[in-house]
Amino acid sequence: MTIVLGxxxxxxHQALVLRLLRNDGPRSRAELGDAVGLSRSKVATExxxxxxxxxIETVGPAVSRGGRPSSIVRIAADTRFLSIDIGASTIDVAVTDGELRLLGRVTEHTELRQGPNAVIGQALDLITKLRAESGSTRFTGAGVGIPGPVSFRDGVPVSPPFMPGWHLFPVREMFSTELGCPVLxxxxxxxMALGEKHAGIAKAFDDFLFVKIGAGIGAGIVVGGDVYRGANGCAGDIGHTAVDDSGPVCVCGNVGCLxxxxxxxxxxxxxxxxxxxGRSDQLAEVLSVAGALTGVDVRDAAAAGDQAAIGMVRDGGRRVGQVLAxxxxxxxxxxxxxGGGLAGLGHSLLAEIRSVVYRSSLPLATGHLPIVLSELGDQAGLIGATRMVSDHVLTAATHSGPARHSAHPAGR
Incomplete structure (x- = not known):
């Protein structure tokens, strides 16, 4: 079966029906009529x-509410969305169904300094592998995440600090040409923030912050249920907020960034x-054996009571808390x-962040403010990428935002 994209x-009304089915799963025709606010005859037409x-497709009869029998409908079972999450050291590619449930996933190590052609080529190879494993040959839309500033309107990275060669590279255009579907x-x-909104601990919140602490530090700002990107797409870049004017030089060229x-x-x-x-015997032992150290080593050392590691976690949490306050x-x-890779430092990190935020912000703002660890982990970005592109695709045809794909019919 094929559909004309765009x-x-x-x-x-149709857009609302499709979003309800994506978010809530199968529903009866009668329930959809109530939710959309249409008469029975009008909703039946749509x-x-x-x-x-x-x-959409019918999947069985609904429980009778009196009168004519209703039926249960869902988004077509062969709907497929693709997510491509390019991280600082890995590429994750996943496919979901129309309700954004993960159906398949492949992951590989990558090196961003190889440049966009090499990394995107690697991602396309992973998509080929995923197609073979999942049986998904065509996609309704694809969402791509990149660890750096992005012009959302143009679909290009803008001066990402540790990604040489990526500035203004046509990432969206390259993927959409290869995949033949809308790409954002x-x-x-x-x-990641969108993933938390769709299926994570923030699902019931329309206004929240998602803070990623990993190779970089950033905040996804969700307002009224949608991501706020700012005038040029760089809202939430808190990692380059100065916390000490006499601090170390950051990769962005400024001094004392978080x-x-x-x-x-x-x-x-x-x-x-x-x-x-000699301040940490445990880290010294790991370094002598492995030849390198990671955040996981710091986490393990802190959990074992290593005072130097505990100090690093507390100091980092304190500085993050200052910015969040x-x-x-x-x-x-x-x-x-x-969330993010360093969220694995766990509750000692979380406790320090909470302590600073609750102590430094007004009681009215923090009286009922939960500060929590992500429950989606590394799936947040994968789900969020498909939420982003499905929001775009499942919008009435009058929509004129970025990446509305007018190429040929493409299936799912």
Whole structure:
């Protein structure tokens, strides 16, 4: 079955039906009529039209509510969305169904410094592998996450600090040409925030912050249920907020950025220093055996009571908390979710962040403010990428945002 991309839903009523089915799963025709606010005859017309076009399907009878029997419908079972999450050291590619449930996933190590052609070529090879494993030959849409500033409108990275050769590279255009479907590209923390909104601990919150602490540090800002990107797409780049004017030089060229104190590279730097100067016997032992240290080593050392490692976690949490306290006073979020690779440092990190935020922000802003660890882990970005592109695709045909693909019919 094929559909013409760019005319998925023909009107806002159809778009709302498709989003309800994506978010909530199968529902009866009667329930959809109530949710959309249409008469029984009108909703029947819209659902019949969606069925004729292969976008939804009937899966059985509904429980009778009196009168004519109703039936259960869902998004067509062969709907497929693709997510491509390019991280600092890995590429994750996954496929979901129309309800954004993960059906298959492949992961490989990558090196961003090889440049965009090599990394995107690697991603396309993984997509080929995923197609073979999952049986998904065509995609309704694809979402891409990149660990750096992105012009969402243009689908290109903009001066990403540790990604030489990526500046203004046509990432969206390259993927859409190869895949033949709509493609959207965004900063990785924004898609992680969308993943938390769709299926994570923040599902019930329309205004929250998702804070990624990993190789870089950033915040996804969700307002009214949607990601706020700012005028040029760089809202939430808190990793390059100055926390000490006399601090170390950051990869962005400025001095004393948060990321220069507690990003992945900074934590590794401090761990190696502690090992080599005799401040941490445990880290010194790991370094002598493995030849390198990671955030996982710091986590394990802290859990074992190593005072130098505990100090690194507390210091990093304190600095993150200082930045978040300012954001809480300014934005007044309903929740803060902590994720990313260094979130694995766990509750000792979380406790320090909470302590600083609760102590430094106004009681009105923090009285009912949960600060929690992500429950989705490394699936947040994969789910969020497909949420992003499905939001775009499942919009009435009058939509004129980025990457509305007008190429030929493509299946799912």
């Amino acid at each position: 005319v998925w839903p023909e009107n806002p 659902l019949d039209r969606l069925t004729e076009r292969g976008l 590209v965004d900063n990785d923390v924004n898609i 990321e220069a104190y507690f990003g992945g590279a900074a934590l590794t730097r401090d761990a190696v220093s502690a090992a080599r100067t 300012r954001l809480v006073s300014f934005f007044n979020p309903g929740m803060i979710v902590i």
